[in-house]
Amino acid sequence: MQYQTFLSKRYLKRRWAPWAAALAVALGVFSLISVLAVMEGFKLEMKERIRGSLSHVVVKGSAMRMLVGEDPLLEAARETAGVEAASPFIETLAIYRSTVLDYCILRGIDPSSEPKVSDFGLYLLSDEEIDRLQADRFLMLPDDRPPPDPQRVSEMFSLERRRQMLRWRLRGDPSVGFDEQAPPQGLVVGIEALRSGRLALGDVVQLSSYSPVSYEPRIGQFIVVGAFQSGVYEQDQRWAYSDIRALQQILDLWDDEAQDMRITGISLRLSDYSQANQIREQVQQEIGRRMELDPTDGDAIPWRSMEIKTWEEQRENLLQAVEIEKRIIAAMMLLIVAFAAAMIFLILMLLVIEKNRDLGVLRALGATRSGVVILVLKQGMFLCITGAVFGLLGGWLLIENINQIHELLYLATGVRLFPPDIYYLEKIPAHLRWQDMVLVCAPTLIFGFLGSLLPALWAGRRDPIKALHHE
Amino acid sequence: MNDLQPSHPVLSARGLCREFSLTEGRSLEVLRHLDLDIHEAEMVAIVGLSGVGKSTLLHCIGLLDTPSSGQLIYHKDGQTWRSPGLDEAQRCALRNQFIGFVFQFFHLLNDLDVLENVMLPAIVGTPKAEWKQRKHEVEARARSLLDTVGLSGREKQAPGTLSGGERQRVAIARALINNPRLLLCDEPTGNLDSNTSEKIHTLLRQLHEDFGTSILVVTHDPDLASRADRRLAMIDGRFESAADGTDR
Structure with a gap:
């Protein structure tokens, strides 16, 4: 010893x-x-929650000129090995008036392809869930919810749903004066916007933003057709989703030069996120190659400046x-x-x-x-x-x-x-x-x-x- | 004188000096060119007034202090060690194996029991790898030594519960555990009453005769000094007669 x-x-x-x-x-x-x-x-x-709301990788144009050539952009992305899905989106800041004047980050999405690139479909709440979540302000979505129906997002923004909500709304107050046959565009808001009482299901709100093309103020009528809970408080309070086509019209995103509608960018889901940097390079190369092609070529993408970021880079500061x-x-x-x-x-x-x-x-x-x-x-x-x-x-x-x-x-x-x-x-x-x-x-x-x-x-x-x- | 006839020296000191530096460049010479031989199985007593350098001599011989000049030579089984010339490890090994210390104030470790105190030098001196093999042998020797000093059955007692005389007996047993060649005793009965002192004197003498260990004892006690084979008187850092240290 x-x-x-x-x-x-x-x-x-x-x-x-x-x-x-x-x-x-x-x-x-x-x-x-x-x-x-x-x-x-x-x-x-x-x-995890931020990742769910965002896609793995985002290809984004500049704030003013944005991106054009949605179809070849999506095609270029989808053809790159490792990219599982791609979906276009528009993002803008909008203000609205309800009980108070407030603002939101308005995202225009393609209801059919968005669920393939983000967890938006998973976060979308049923009417019954909205009632439960509003009744208990501490309640969170259970982890073991049944897998979402891919059609739900499309149904949420569908004409039928908008009409249904407006009917329900008009029954409550027939003097509002909306035409049930031409309901406003659908808007899905974060659950916290409902919990705080600023908005309610069926509310018709007027959203104001600026067109990045004409720099003129643009106004659109929307009806709150649904709600989501992402689990990130800031998003659940400030984010709102609408149909990308409607938002393109409202914001007047027609690009005369390219003869196409502009988009903010495209979201990508990768089959293996650990390969993100490599895949990002390939996507960038492919889009860059297509931007160099003759405009008459069917694969050509009109040249615009762009950046490609992973979701972690997008929310790097946070x-x-x-x-x-x-x-x-x-x-x-x-x-x-x-x-x-x-x-x-x-x-x-x-x-x-x-x-x-x-x-x-x-x-x-x-x-x-x-x-x-x-x-x-x-x-x-x-x-x-x-x-x-x-x-x-x-x-x-x-x-x-x-x-x-x-x-x-x-x-x-x-x-x-x-x-x-x-x-x-x-x-x-x-x-x-x-x-x-x-x-x-x-x-x-x-x-x-x-x-x-x-x-x-x-x-x-x-x-x-x-x-x-x-x- | 014991029955064993002293022969070769176990320790030789030659020209031993020890100076202490004082302020303003002055120095105090405590040991002045001392020569001393301690032979095998010899008991030597050093007497003298306080401050004449008895303890300093003991500390130098015990390798706790370093002489300013002079030489110390240790002999054991044909081997010789000379100081100066010893490194730290050799000095420590000699303190552990060659020398046994008995102090005036016993200096037992209160956190150990009696048996552990006796075993301590063996624990210090045994490498970790060998301890397992040696443990039983060391423990048996410690018990035997305790028996010899009359403390059989007190192994598990704390040192604090023993009387002064008993503690000194434990200290003597501790000093002998590694079977040293030289036992250095610094006023071993200086802190005991006369009755107990007498018993310790008898014990030391008896152990000396039983084990044949050479003993160098520094004492004020004339009774203990009288029991030694040789009695050296120190005055001002020297022996009374220059030849005393090496005489037999």
């Missing part, structure tokens, strides 16, 4: 103060690992903000670990002072200076590692049971630490990554080592003769 291990056991067995330092390390690691796991879970959850927030919190919380290491330092210094005579005796009995250094260092690192292991274990247990614990706390105190309406999450998301464990443990061990090294070196430099004369 190495005498350092033997003596460390004896010293630690009979004192509680060193264990307070280990407890401090454990609490530091526990807090850090729990916070990082929740932040990571939150990030993943948010990413995703980076969460990542930066996570790093800042981790850095701040490392202070707890540093504090714990400082405790180890102080306790070891006290131990060296207390055990000064013992260390002198050990030197007299044949222990080397480095042996004494290792003796103190071993104790510090043992406390640090023990604390880190228990902290990790505690953190893991908390993460595994975080929602049950949260529920128990709610039942006991009546306070929700994680209100679903604020975070827009029914459950606290938590995801423990090995990288985060390394991120927590490495600084902990480094701090612990540094906190132990100084007392250890100091112990090694003590004069054994002075120590032996001390009684």
